[in-house]
Amino acid sequence: MNSAYTTRLQTIRREMDRLGLDAFIVPSEDEYLGEYIPDYNRRLEWLSGFTGSAGMIIVMKAKAALFVDGRYTVQSRQQVSATDYQFLHLHEDPQAKWLSNELTAGQVVGFDPRMHTYQWYLDTKSILDDFNIELKGLSENPIDLSWHDRPAIEVKPSILMDHKWTGITSSEKRANMGNLIADKNADAAILFSAESCNWLLNIRGQDIPSLPIALGFGILYANGDMIFHINKNKLAVGINEHVGTGVTFLAEEDFEGSLKSLKNLRVLADFNTCNAYSMIHAVEYGANLIQQPDPVLLPKAAKSEIEIAGMREAHIQDAVAEIGFLHWFDQQVEQGLRLDEATLSEKLFDFRQQQPNFVEVSFNTISAAGSNAAMCHYNHLNGTPAVLPENGVYLVDSGGQYDCGTTDITRTLAVGNPDDDIKKNFTLVLKGHIALDLITFPEGTTGSQLDILARAPLWHSGLDYDHGTGHGVGHFMSVHEGPQRISKKGNDIALVPGMVLSNEPGYYKDGAYGIRCENLVVVQEAEGLGQDGKTFLQFDALTYVPFDLRLVLTDLLTEQERQWLNNYHLKVLTLMSPRVNQADLDWLKQATRAV
């Protein structure tokens, strides 16, 4: 607890007085509404000291509340003063409902409309209206006015994607997407997602660690023309030629002008991704909004053959690094060295960094020894990194951004002599991984329908894991990309060829050990299957790294599962033999031996 935060709260309350506000809402999101928030936009953290990835603060004159979800129950109470804040649940204690109890008719709630989705605004306003409480959009953010030591925005140039890895020009993409807009009988679409805009323009950026995008937001017209609002200092040399004719780069501050030009146009907008600011102003300036999911989401998720070729190359380079690391790891363990989680993570990074197309890690490596692996989101940098157990497992979940694709892999490794309980449960997790990898399914099938395949072997033993089975992955972009996913939770997005997903069942025994088996897979047509014009689909693994056979109880595998494991390892050996050095190849041969 730091009294600096108490002072900041007082500062904000003075600003609220000046603005005539009875309450002020501070979300963890910033003006880009993305998953990652750069340091200079971590307003909620500046105000309260809370560093979690999701939360909301409501400041009132005499009290304040911090809303967090179950992941952050403990952390929020450690980081934030209970004198200054009361703690509420982000989802179970709806903020609008809470405000309507705390305030009375005629009072005013301020919010920064750039930091909330339009859907949030509509929902919240609808509730507060019932109580005659005003929800007032602010043109100045009280935190921005008070935050004097705010980190500078680092201006790093955008990246022009090599045509070799996109295969299709921005002009072609924009023409195709423009036709989609015209098909919906619309004139334009507001594209608030920077990922959508980057994909359309065949550019990337360096604004956020691990997520290689150039922040900004755009408008695409039915004729394929596009406006992209971006800090113009970030524009790379040659970007105009790269994106082709019809693209105008404007400053972010000029977005209002672009919204004004939408007058009388029919405009597609995703109310769940566009911010309230843009929608409120677009309506005010006479645009006819048509609510639609972001039209770029599906084309971006269903990757082209060329994008998949880039993903495969990224995975081969990633496998060179991972195989080098696994070989080195075995050597260290054989020598009796009980290395710590930080050393291991850094060594793996060294191997990745040697790969020609490597740019950066795609997320912070989870390097977890022994019982630490039982925490799904363990971070060895919080506290002292643990050393390897004498007998047990080490779990490493990591990935890379390559300029041709994105990777994400988890391997669970034997250390010493793990007991049979570990081996049995590793084998059950692997059986689930195999069942999901093996399935063929008719067009129209969603990830939610497939989820149980990865869980059933655990369920038969009364076990389960408390996370999703698979997330979408971008192409040199976010390692968590929608709209598809494989999870218990219902999801109505059908899987289509070119979608990349993780296949990552796990099992976590509290205080003892954690297991996860993760490959990335791509959806493709299952040749020769399907009749009466119906198409069947299947997964093809993109990850080419052996599973640790020392943890497999082969007696628990069916004949089909045993064959899958041998075939997968043969594929790994065949693909990787020409790419790894002789010492690693010798290691790989025994690591991929038939069982």
Add this chain to the structure above:
Amino acid sequence: MNSAYTTRLQTIRREMDRLGLDAFIVPSEDEYLGEYIPDYNRRLEWLSGFTGSAGMIIVMKAKAALFVDGRYTVQSRQQVSATDYQFLHLHEDPQAKWLSNELTAGQVVGFDPRMHTYQWYLDTKSILDDFNIELKGLSENPIDLSWHDRPAIEVKPSILMDHKWTGITSSEKRANMGNLIADKNADAAILFSAESCNWLLNIRGQDIPSLPIALGFGILYANGDMIFHINKNKLAVGINEHVGTGVTFLAEEDFEGSLKSLKNLRVLADFNTCNAYSMIHAVEYGANLIQQPDPVLLPKAAKSEIEIAGMREAHIQDAVAEIGFLHWFDQQVEQGLRLDEATLSEKLFDFRQQQPNFVEVSFNTISAAGSNAAMCHYNHLNGTPAVLPENGVYLVDSGGQYDCGTTDITRTLAVGNPDDDIKKNFTLVLKGHIALDLITFPEGTTGSQLDILARAPLWHSGLDYDHGTGHGVGHFMSVHEGPQRISKKGNDIALVPGMVLSNEPGYYKDGAYGIRCENLVVVQEAEGLGQDGKTFLQFDALTYVPFDLRLVLTDLLTEQERQWLNNYHLKVLTLMSPRVNQADLDWLKQATRAV
């Protein structure tokens, strides 16, 4: 086509003139809003000649439209005059949208508020309001006024359930449900579903073929008191003592008076099951409606141990009949008799009728020889019943209402020498049935999550079936009972102990043959599984009838599947040996032989 229907249309248009209507809506539903419509309430059929189970007609001054779904595209055009009606799609051509295009501001659409759900009314009114078109609830139904040869309502007495099969008195059930209402901070619940009311009162009825309920609707109070509106001529002798104190039986016509008594009360109501009439009047009379799913649905679906004991006894009696039929069937085929579908269906009915607790069939038997079985909803009574093929399969899907429970079973039987394609696909369907039967799953799992288990063996061969995998089943009540189901379509109802479901994957080869393997199963706790306080669940089969081993390619079964089949057949033999006659027992022994 019958010109009588044209005359009826003219009659309705004269009534519309008299009532000042520009359009009049006729749904297939009646005032009970149930799945089955008795003959005397088949208003849409009287008007148009259309006999399908779902549809809607809109009559206007100069035109009329019949809305049907994909199942009835062909049939509607055969039964209904294209001169009098245009044909539209029930779901793809929304009726309110269509009306708003056809009519102009100020015009009036009449509907009978007893025949539509309140949710339909709210949705339709909201759209028509935008066009200033009035949606007017009629106090007299123009069809009822014009339908002079309407079938008489058959008044058959209600049935008092034996306490042996309910185990809990109506007073106890009503007290429990009253507490649920109080927990929601409400005073009463409108129970529009006759099934919910019958279950609460431990009564049944004879108003509808195959669905043994007494039609009516009720109001339950938080203190457990209940009003049930029913044709009082149907009240069985002794019903007052049977239901216990606190139950008032009133005529259906007096419902308005009961609604008036809800003034100022907080009243739970399911807008998707309550009709518009009751909701509009309840609001008018000052009730505070709280939208909630019918509170009886889940307690009724999660059957008690005593209800399950009754279901088991019904299934044993049903198995005596089914085994007798299967034995007799084999004898006929061996003698070279190629019997027809009607003869077979009648013989099966004879066997069922000999069972002590049998009341009636639970739905019209699907008796389908050869290629007819490829039609999922085949009815041998439409046209000439087909005879058995020389070599192929016969599919029979049937069930019984017993006064202790309800059954539903499908068996696919070998006739002569079915080819290997049939045997292979029968084995795939059986593998799916086994996978679903074998699964254990954590509390909170929905039927939608499990659905793929029954499909995966077919999917691996590029095959599928175009229907759900399992529906809920009532206790001496509807053979299709919600809210749970096992299907591709998302459903958020978690399976809980006591729920009964069908497990019925199939495969249908157009013009060739059809296969379905259906047992009923009950959800129960999986003893000894689950840890950290988590409960795991499993299915237990209620159906005790062998699958036809002549259709099983044992080489395609895994060891676990082979064991399942042998264990299931051993259970059938053990349970049924004391109940079947010696000749049937000899047949049963070979039919349940280990493979």
